[in-house]
Every structure is written in C-alpha cells, then in structure tokens.
Amino acid sequence: MKAIVYQKFGTTEVLQATEQPVPAIKANQVLVKVKAFSINPMDWKIRKGEMTLMSGSKFPKYTGTDFAGIVEETGAAVTGLKKGDEVFGVVKNMMKEGVSAEYVAVTASLVWKKPSQISFAQAAAIPVVGTAAVTSLEKMGNINSETNILVNGATGGFGMFLLQLLKQRGANVTAVTSNKGTAFAKKWGANTVIDYTKENVLSNTATYDIVIDLSGKMGYKTAKSIMKAKALFLNPTPQPIEIPVSLFMNLFRSKKHVVILSAPSAKYTDILLEAIKKGLEIEVNKVFPFSQYKEAYQYAEQGGYIGKVVVELN
Ligand SMILES: NC(=O)c1ccc[n+]([C@@H]2O[C@H](COP(=O)([O-])OP(=O)(O)OC[C@H]3O[C@@H](n4cnc5c(N)ncnc54)[C@H](OP(=O)(O)O)[C@@H]3O)[C@@H](O)[C@H]2O)c1
The missing domain is CATH 3.40.50.720 (NAD(P)-binding Rossmann-like Domain)
Incomplete structure (x- = not known):
C-alpha cells in the first residue's frame, strides 16, 4: 500500500509517498481502508520538529491523525464493528502514529460509525x-x-x-x-x-x-x-x-x-454526533486527491481558509 512518511524534520518537501506492507492488526484493532484524512496544524508542528518533547526524534515518522473509511478486517476481541462498516476515527498515539496511508490499523475503541448524512471527508474532520x-x-x-x-x-x-x-x-x-x-x-x-x-x-x-x-x-x-x-x-x-x-x-x-489538552474518546464523540444530529455543519474548504498530498499540506499550512482541508483516497 502507499503511505506517506518522512525521514527528517522539515517543510512539506520531506514528505514522501512510499510502498509499505498493509499493517497487521492486534486483537483490539480494526483495519480500515482509508477514504479520507484531515489535516491539522499539529501535523506540521510535529513535522517541523516543534514538538520533539512529545513526538521524539526517531524516523521514519508518519503523519495525519483523524480519518474516515471502511472497515476491512476486525481483531478477535472487537465487537460492534464489522467488515464493510463506514467509520471514522483517530489514532491512539497522535505523536507517533499516522493515517496518511491506504490502510490503517487502529484501536477499535477510537473508531465510530459514520453518520449517513455526512461524507467521508466531513467525518475525517471531526475527531481532533x-x-x-x-x-x-x-x-x-x-x-x-x-x-x-x-x-x-x-x-x-x-x-x-x-x-x-x-x-x-x-x-x-x-x-x-x-x-x-x-x-x-x-x-x-x-x-x-x-x-x-x-x-x-x-x-x-x-x-x-x-x-x-x-x-x-x-x-x-x-x-x-x-x-x-x-x-x-x-x-x-x-x-x-x-x-x-x-x-x-x-x-x-x-x-x-x-x-486545553484534549484527547478524543467515545464520550466526546457522542456529544459531537448529537450536535451534528441537531444541525452542526462541517465545512470542508478543499479536498485534495492523495496524489497531491504535498499541495494539500502546503495549502493548509498557508492558512486563510474556512473549516478543514481534507485528502481523499479512492
Ligand atoms: N490543545 C489541543 O488539544 C488542541 C486540539 C486541536 C487543535 N489545537 C490547536 O488549536 C489551534 C486552532 O486549531 P485549528 O485546527 O482551528 O487551526 P486553524 O484551522 O489553522 O485555525 C486558526 C485560525 O486562526 C485565525 N487567525 C490567524 N491569525 C489570526 C489573528 N492574528 N487574529 C485572529 N485570528 C487569526 C486563522 O484565520 P485566517 O486563516 O483567516 O487568518 C484561522 O481561522 C491550532 O494551533 C491547533 O494546533 C489544540
């Protein structure tokens, strides 16, 4: 599968699309075929080496925190999710893991069913x-x-x-x-x-x-x-x-x-899903294809847009 990694801190130029094996899941994880991931300021703060106290300085590093996609496989201990479910979620360790790949292995308790009225791009914008x-x-x-x-x-x-x-x-x-x-x-x-x-x-x-x-x-x-x-x-x-x-x-x-230090959980997601039911809107300003991941990060880092920037995969 394709996955974006970087081998040193720096601008978007350090981001590289590489071929990696599809990750194996643990009993408490699900494998998700990623349809969209959103870009957060934290992604470039980590990539520029501004958060080394928490991110460490080991490479390669992955990028991207929140995603939406389709469940491909579930671990033996996972209940409540099955292959084919449309979901969104977030990685457990935002400082060390990344979702900018065709597949991600993620802890099932940080994956939720996507409401049918929102798109994958909108769902990927929710967690962080x-x-x-x-x-x-x-x-x-x-x-x-x-x-x-x-x-x-x-x-x-x-x-x-x-x-x-x-x-x-x-x-x-x-x-x-x-x-x-x-x-x-x-x-x-x-x-x-x-x-x-x-x-x-x-x-x-x-x-x-x-x-x-x-x-x-x-x-x-x-x-x-x-x-x-x-x-x-x-x-x-x-x-x-x-x-x-x-x-x-x-x-x-x-x-x-x-x-403010926040960490996504089911408790917070339930509140957000309830607010979405009551009409909360999610504005995705621009969606980039996966092949234009560098342009997506450059656009997001420049600022001056409303809502979120999202990268979509087929
Ligand atoms: N602690 C936590 O748990 C946590 C979690 C999530 C996010 N964050 C942080 O919270 C911050 C906001 O997140 P975000 O995702 O909303 O970032 P964002 O999308 O980059 O939004 C930042 C906003 O600040 C505005 N801005 C820039 N210069 C300004 C100025 N001089 N005066 C007033 N507004 C100005 C920007 O507007 P223009 O682009 O139009 O100038 C933009 O709308 C980020 O630094 C992020 O890392 C922290």
Missing part, C-alpha cells in the same frame, strides 16, 4: 478539532446568554465546531476572524463578528468572561486587558512550560489561564 471544542466547553463551566465569550481565530476547524456548540448552548459570542470568515462566523452563531484585518479587538472597550485564542497569537498577558475580573483565558496552544506554570500562578490571580 471536535474533541478540542467539546473539551473547551467543559473548561468554560456553566455558560448562558449572559456569558460573554471571545473566540479569537474563529473559523478554522476548531472554531467551526466551537462556535456552533456555543450557539447550541445559547452563549453570547464575539468571533474574531479574517474578512473571508465573517459570513461563516455569523452563520455558525456568533452574535458579533470582528474582522481582525480591519479592527484590533484589544482596542475595543468590550471585556469578556471567557477569551479563547485559537490563533495562537494572542497569549494570556495580552488577553488580560479584555478579560473581566475572574475571567478565563483558554489556551489550546501552550508552550510545555505553561502547563505547570499556569496551574501554579492561577492560585494567586483572579484572571485564570487554563490550558
């Missing part, structure tokens, strides 16, 4: 960013129409899920996006939209109960000026040192810095 959005909601605690939430970087994959989940819970949301994203942010439920190319959210007089920065460019120190007393700053792109330091410093300050 959908789970991160639900985890963020958990960290927000009780929210209602009086809770003022700022979502900075609101129309990438993560923001797409978060805005719509917040709308389903009735929060008062301000979305910061580029001009391409303003119509989507409104459609997905933002009460107010700020185009960051025209207006600096930090110059406004408005303050928020919760600020979540999905752009990775704001940071807690900057956000403090637009946070109410006792507000939360949610950070899904922490530096490793910020994880313990924020916990410790929060003991002494009223404006809290909370790190």
